[in-house]
Amino acid sequence: MSKRLLTLTVNEREEQHAVADNALLVDVLRDTLGLTGTKQGCDGGECGACTVLVDGQPQLACITLAASVEGRRVETIEHLSSSGRMSRLQRAFHEKLGTQCGFCTPGMVMAAEALLRRHPDPTEAQIRDALAGNLCRCTGYAKIVESVQAAAEAVQ
Amino acid sequence: MTADRRDTSRLERAGVAVGRRTPLVDGVEKVTGRARYTADLALGPSLVGRILRSPVAHGIIRGIDTSAARALPGVRAVVTGADFAAPYGVIPIAQNEWPLARDKVRYRGEPLVAVAAVDDAAAEAALAAIVLDIEALPAYFTAADARAEGAVPLHERKPGNIERQVEQDFGDVDAGFAAADLVLERRTTYAEVAHGQIERNASIASYDPDTDRLTIHSVTQVPYYLHLTLAQVLGMDSSRIRVVKPFVGGGFGHRVEPLNFEMVTAALARAAGGQVRMQLTREDGFLTHRGRPATDIRLKLGLKQTGEITAVDCEIVQRGGAYGGYGLVTILYAGALLHALYRVGAVRYRGYRVYANLPPCGAMRGHGAVDARHAFESLLDEMAGQLGLDPFAVRRANLIEPPYRTLNDLQVNSYGLPACLDWAEKASGWHARRGKLPKGRGLGMACSHYVSGSAKPVHWSGEPHATINLRLDFDGAITILTGASDIGQGSNTLITQVVAEVLMLPMGRLRVVATDSALTPKDNGSYSSRVSFMVGNAALRAAEALKQVLVEAAARKLEVTPAEIDWLGEACGVAGTDRTLAFADVVEAALVDSGAITVKGVWSTPPETQGGKFRGAAVGSTAGFSYAAQVVEVSVDEDTGAVKVEKVWVAHDCGFAINPLAVEGQVQGAVWMGMGQAMCEETQYHEGLSLRPNFLDYRIPTIVESPPIEVHLVESLDPLGPFGAKEASEGALHGFPPALANAICDALGIRLAELPLTPDRLFEAIQARRREDKLKARRAAAPATTPTPIEAK
Numbered sequence: 037m038s039k040r041l042l043t044l045t046v047n048e049r050e051e052q053h054a055v056a057d058n059a060l061l062v063d064v065l066r067d068t069l070g071l072t073g074t075k076q077g078c079d080g081g082e083c084g085a086c087t088v089l090v091d092g093q094p095q096l097a098c099i100t101l102a103a104s105v106e107g108r109r110v111e112t113i114e115h116l117s118s119s120g121r122m123s124r125l126q127r128a129f130h131e132k133l134g135t136q137c138g139f140c141t142p143g144m145v146m147a148a149e150a151l152l153r154r155h156p157d158p159t160e161a162q163i164r165d166a167l168a169g170n171l172c173r174c175t176g177y178a179k180i181v182e183s184v185q186a187a188a189e190a191v192q
Numbered sequence: 193m194t195a196d197r198r199d200t201s202r203l204e205r206a207g208v209a210v211g212r213r214t215p216l217v218d219g220v221e222k223v224t225g226r227a228r229y230t231a232d233l234a235l236g237p238s239l240v241g242r243i244l245r246s247p248v249a250h251g252i253i254r255g256i257d258t259s260a261a262r263a264l265p266g267v268r269a270v271v272t273g274a275d276f277a278a279p280y281g282v283i284p285i286a287q288n289e290w291p292l293a294r295d296k297v298r299y300r301g302e303p304l305v306a307v308a309a310v311d312d313a314a315a316e317a318a319l320a321a322i323v324l325d326i327e328a329l330p331a332y333f334t335a336a337d338a339r340a341e342g343a344v345p346l347h348e349r350k351p352g353n354i355e356r357q358v359e360q361d362f363g364d365v366d367a368g369f370a371a372a373d374l375v376l377e378r379r380t381t382y383a384e385v386a387h388g389q390i391e392r393n394a395s396i397a398s399y400d401p402d403t404d405r406l407t408i409h410s411v412t413q414v415p416y417y418l419h420l421t422l423a424q425v426l427g428m429d430s431s432r433i434r435v436v437k438p439f440v441g442g443g444f445g446h447r448v449e450p451l452n453f454e455m456v457t458a459a460l461a462r463a464a465g466g467q468v469r470m471q472l473t474r475e476d477g478f479l480t481h482r483g484r485p486a487t488d489i490r491l492k493l494g495l496k497q498t499g500e501i502t503a504v505d506c507e508i509v510q511r512g513g514a515y516g517g518y519g520l521v522t523i524l525y526a527g528a529l530l531h532a533l534y535r536v537g538a539v540r541y542r543g544y545r546v547y548a549n550l551p552p553c554g555a556m557r558g559h560g561a562v563d564a565r566h567a568f569e570s571l572l573d574e575m576a577g578q579l580g581l582d583p584f585a586v587r588r589a590n591l592i593e594p595p596y597r598t599l600n601d602l603q604v605n606s607y608g609l610p611a612c613l614d615w616a617e618k619a620s621g622w623h624a625r626r627g628k629l630p631k632g633r634g635l636g637m638a639c640s641h642y643v644s645g646s647a648k649p650v651h652w653s654g655e656p657h658a659t660i661n662l663r664l665d666f667d668g669a670i671t672i673l674t675g676a677s678d679i680g681q682g683s684n685t686l687i688t689q690v691v692a693e694v695l696m697l698p699m700g701r702l703r704v705v706a707t708d709s710a711l712t713p714k715d716n717g718s719y720s721s722r723v724s725f726m727v728g729n730a731a732l733r734a735a736e737a738l739k740q741v742l743v744e745a746a747a748r749k750l751e752v753t754p755a756e757i758d759w760l761g762e763a764c765g766v767a768g769t770d771r772t773l774a775f776a777d778v779v780e781a782a783l784v785d786s787g788a789i790t791v792k793g794v795w796s797t798p799p800e801t802q803g804g805k806f807r808g809a810a811v812g813s814t815a816g817f818s819y820a821a822q823v824v825e826v827s828v829d830e831d832t833g834a835v836k837v838e839k840v841w842v843a844h845d846c847g848f849a850i851n852p853l854a855v856e857g858q859v860q861g862a863v864w865m866g867m868g869q870a871m872c873e874e875t876q877y878h879e880g881l882s883l884r885p886n887f888l889d890y891r892i893p894t895i896v897e898s899p900p901i902e903v904h905l906v907e908s909l910d911p912l913g914p915f916g917a918k919e920a921s922e923g924a925l926h927g928f929p930p931a932l933a934n935a936i937c938d939a940l941g942i943r944l945a946e947l948p949l950t951p952d953r954l955f956e957a958i959q960a961r962r963r964e965d966k967l968k969a970r971r972a973a974a975p976a977t978t979p980t981p982i983e984a985k
Contacts (some may be wrong), residue, residue, distance in 0.1 A: 063526075070234065072225070072232035072234075073224070073225020073226065074225070075390075075391070075441070076231075076392070076476070077390040077391060077392060078392070078474045078886065079474045079475060081884060081886050082474065082886055082887035082888050083390055085390055086286070086375050087497070112225070113224065113225035114224070114226075115227050116224070117224050122220060122223060122224060125226055126223040127223075129219075129223045130220055130222075130223045131215050131217070131295050133215065133218070133219075133221045133853050133854065133856075135215070135219060135223055136223075136442075136680040136857060136861065137390070137391070137439075137440065137442040137679060138215075138218075138219075138221075138222025138223070138227050138439065138680065139229065139389075139390045139391040139441025139442060139680075140390045140441075141222050141223055142225045145223060163895075164895050164896050165896070167889065167895045168203075168894050168895060168896045169894075170391060171887060171892060171894065172390070172895075173387075173389055173390050173442050173444070173861075173865075173892065174442055174680050174857075174861050175857060175860065175861055175864075176860040176863060176865075176901055177859045177864070177894075177895040177896055177898040178860045178864075178898070178900060178901050179856075179857055179860065180895065
């Protein structure tokens with residue numbers, strides 16, 4: 037497999053790496069950059085755990101070719117906290133128990149982050165719609181909805 | 193949750209740490225992405241492990257040629273079943289599985305050969321170069337086919353492919369039916385379901401041939417079982433093995449048993465003399481399975497006009513898959529928890545656990561008792577209707593008064609079911625709304641219960657059920673050392689709260705080090721909802737032991753007797769004076785002559801809670817049962833058969849909520865998992881080939897169709913539980929499927945004899961009823977004469 041030099045911005049840092057043409061974004065983030073906060077829970081596009089933001093839009097890193105994000109801006113869960121402190125969404129997921137085992141949480145939080153940037157004061161239907169592609173097996177989602185609502189209220 | 197805000201008595205019960213809504217002590221790591229799960233661990237260069245699986249559902253292994261694979265560049269190890277010293281199985285008396293199949297394969301997808309290579313490509317090339325010679329045998333994919341006369345047995349000494357047959361009789365069943373005013377019998381069929389924890393399976397094993405030491409990091413719920421099993425299958429001394437459980441992305445029973453890939457990873461590391469990383473796919477997870485078995489239930493109940501249950505007669509057949517696993521426990525649980533929720537007159541139970549050529553089933557949240565609960569609560573509802581009794585009334589006619597010994601010798605010391613019923617009835621507006629809802633809407637209810645840990649452990653070694661160490665050193669930090677597995681349920685948080693409560697210290701002074709066999713005491717692990725009750729009790733006793741050491745030190749320093757010391761948490765005082773000693777000084781005093789302090793707390797179930805003397809009596813026995821009652825409101829679209837759950841009201845008797853926030857989350861998660869099984873989840877196979885080994889075809893509910901779940905906590909204060917606490921993670925699951933079925937029946941008047949209640953099944957039933965109604969109408973309209981034959985044109 038031939039390799040290419042991939043240039044992209046990850047969490048506001050410019051990165052240049054030689055990656056295989058068929059490399060997936062999730063593997064570049066986790067294996068090349070050590071950003072293991074992005075999880076993979078399925079064999080491709082089933083569960084949403086790998087959700088990251090590409091130019092602000094939620095995208096599944098496990099079915100995104102790394103080559104397709106050349107020159108683009110990628111944000112992962114590691115980027116949300118500032119100076120190591122939790123963001124409002126992260127704090128809400130922590131305090132409201134929107135996380136149990138925590139495995140779906142990074143993807144869930146990133147999808148919710150994209151929502152709150154678009155709609156700072158979302159309706160419950162908008163929250164459910166935005167997180168429809170993110171599976172959680174622990175919470176039954178009730179506390180995830182509450183967490184996103186609490187984060188939105190914290191900004192208001 | 194309603195309990196915190198409205199119930200003032202609960203606030204009075206809350207302490208400085210327990211009884212308070214407490215975010216997870218490891219929650220910050222989870223929400224920031226810093227939590228490291230097995231696949232995230234940076235442990236240095238590794239080989240890649242891969243497994244070749246059987247393409248045949250049942251066959252004799254004539255040969256496995258690995259010579260070409262071994263000769264390929266980059267291949268460092270190839271192992272087969274011949275590389276293992278012994279078979280394994282979670283139940284010591286039922287060990288018939290090899291980490292890689294030997295002699296025979298018994299299901300499609302069974303691991304056969306494994307390789308370790310320098311990278312993915314080399315590993316894949318090696319798998320492709322392996323030549324298999326398997327002579328196919330007849331294969332059986334239903335319990336009935338496997339039991340049929342002349343079927344080839346999957347295992348030796350198991351004629352008829354019956355793994356375990358259970359016969360239990362309590363009281364005079366025939367007399368019970370004779371005394372009943374109504375006797376009804378129903379048959380129901382249940383689909384097989386899977387755990388679906390979001391983290392995929394992974395293990396990293398490293399072996400040092402010079403020191404003969406093995407370390408494994410893995411996704412297990414019970415590191416102790418894995419440890420014992422590795423020693424057994426690898427033929428290694430257990431002292432040379434270290435098992436570490438990092439963060440785990442859910443379990444739900446999938447990871448209670450030691451799993452084949454964990455042993456295979458270790459064997460590869462040993463064969464290669466290095467480190468091997470095994471990352472399984474989601475599909476592999478469905479093949480490893482260990483979920484809830486496909487089940488057929490025949491249930492007959494006798495009821496008096498008052499609603500009293502005079503007799504229970506039940507036969508349950510479980511299609512267990514290819515190996516024993518937890519099977520014999522599952523079939524025993526189904527019988528043990530069928531009726532022990534209520535006071536009943538007499539019980540006859542027949543259980544059959546059957547082998548079939550499919551991935552092995554095992555323990556799944558609500559182990560063994562979920563399908564039986566659906567059958568029981570559905571039939572109770574139907575019979576209540578025929579007797580003109582309200583569903584709540586029929587349950588109330590059969591309540592227990594603790595302390596009570598059930599017919600099958602289970603001890604009930606606390607019983608919050610009456611309070612659960614009261615709340616669910618009131619909160620749902622049951623009497624005001626039931627029967628008055630618009631067309632297509634309905635309300636249904638059901639009750640359930642579950643154990644707070646199995647009273648007899650699988651390995652009956654005589655050791656305590658739970659052990660906690662507390663370590664205190666010069667820095668004044670207290671380290672909690674526990675083998676209990678936090679798999680997301682919040683056990684690390686609960687243990688911290690318990691210790692903080694006894695010592696009246698801020699939780700920030702405490703830290704948890706968990707599940708590393710090199711550091712932490714053995715624990716029986718996270719299964720059967722045992723941790724709150726058993727490990728909570730051990731933590732309570734460990735904290736009391738540390739407090740005693742510190743009180744004595746303070747007394748020495750202050751030159752008074754220990755009885756005169758007032759424990760104030762961050763300080764000690766002398767009773768009746770204003771003399772105090774700060775915590776740091778108390779610690780300093782305690783370390784004089786002793787150095788770093790380690791104390792221990794242990795707990796075991798009292799003998800009277802360990803069940804009766806009959807065969808299989810231990811299964812179902814527990815030191816404390818949780819109870820739950822729930823009401824489900826549905827709306828059904830009669831044109832599509834689609835069901836929407838509008839709302840769930842669930843009351844759960846957790847004894848005492850050490851962490852009300854976590855208990856609420858557990859109850860919601862349990863109810864919701866019951867919803868998945870009841871509405872959409874179902875594995876499917878074609879000739880043994882899994883057709884739904886992914887989350888697109890195996891549908892678990894998304895956030896879109898998940899309802900609000902209002903939780904009320906009933907605190908019956910169990911006499912043996914820590915601060916009165918009992919389990920909170922499983923008991924509410926069992927009630928959802930029957931409450932849903934009862935609600936759909938209320939809405940449509942249709943009761944299906946199977947789960948899940950998918951739209952296509954419901955639609956078919958609705959259509960069948962329409963046809964029947966039309967036929968009836970036509971018959972009623974037609975004159976009552978002999979129909980004249982239609983003449984041919």
